[in-house]
Amino acid sequence: MPKPAKVKVKVKAKAKAKAEEAVTVEEDATVEANAAKPAKPAKSAKPTKPAKPESRLAMVRRARRMNRELDEVYPYAHPELDFENPFELLVATVLSAQTTDLRVNQTTPALFAKYPTPEDMAAADPEELEQMIRPTGFFRAKARSLIGLSAALRDNFGGEVPGRLQDLVTLPGVGRKTANVVLGNAFGVAGLTVDTHFGRLVRRWKWTENEDPEKIEADIAAIFPKTEWTMLSHRIIFHGRRVCHSRKPACGACPIAHLCPSYGEGETDPEKAKKLLKYEMGGYPGQRLKPPPGYPGEPAPPLGAAG
Secondary structure (H helix, E strand, O other), rough: OOOOHHHHHHHHHHHHHHHHHHHHHHHHHHHHHHOOOOOOOOOOOOOOOOOOOOOHHHHHHHHHHHHHHHHHHOOOOOOOOOOOOOOHHHHHHHHHHOEEEEEEEEHHHHHHHOOOHHHHHOOOHHHHHHHHHHHHHOHHHHHHHHHHHHHHHHHHHOHHHHHHHHHOOOOOOOOOOHHHHHHHOOOOOOOOOOOHHHHHHHHHOOOOOOOOOOHHHHHHHOOOHHHHHHHHHHHHHHHHHOOOOOOOOHHHHOOOOHHOOOOOOOOOOHHHOOOOOOHHHOOEEEOOOOOOOOOOOOOOOOOOOOO
């Protein structure tokens, strides 16, 4: 072939190389320009609409359903203080302030053996009584209350525990909570026991927002019929002591978690939550040395016993 044709081929190859180089330079410039531009902010998700507030009617229906389901879980719910008569229950309830029912139950057998009646306890030597109830804590104040209420029963009520709220609250060391415990469990008079467990749970469940025990009592009384008050108290207190603890509730093992607006405050993992269960729910002894028939757990050990 003639030589000029070879020259044309070389010229075309050089031109193609230059074109490719120009494209590469242009692409690099584009990349650098884009990198210099500020990134566009990601589109934020649209805010979700807040959940519709629960109506009063819906709350009442939920609360009553929770009570029914708690009844299925704790058909054996009962007062966790050992007693044989109204006087013993009154004394045990006064002693239960700021301590466990277990500690009271371990203390009262010897106490009731020595002071079986209000007359006996009213005549007790204060220092001797203090030493007997020392394991329950605040023993000096409690001893004064026990001697005072025993003397009042002897002098004003013929040595008998009265069966009316207005009379019970006149006794030293007896408030509405103690009075309702005695009325509901010794006399069959309906009442709500607003202790620390009761107040904590009904607030968690959004049945009330009140902190004051009397206001809580009024709020819950408006939700449930009077016939339910005493057993409702036992169920709630049972659940608070076994599952819905103050610091770390066992949410993952809670039988009414599907109805609880505060689910997730505690441990939600089922296996970890099971380890938080107490008393018969966790396979441990209960609080009463003499539990009532039908209680599925083991009795509590007496004072000083191992276990």
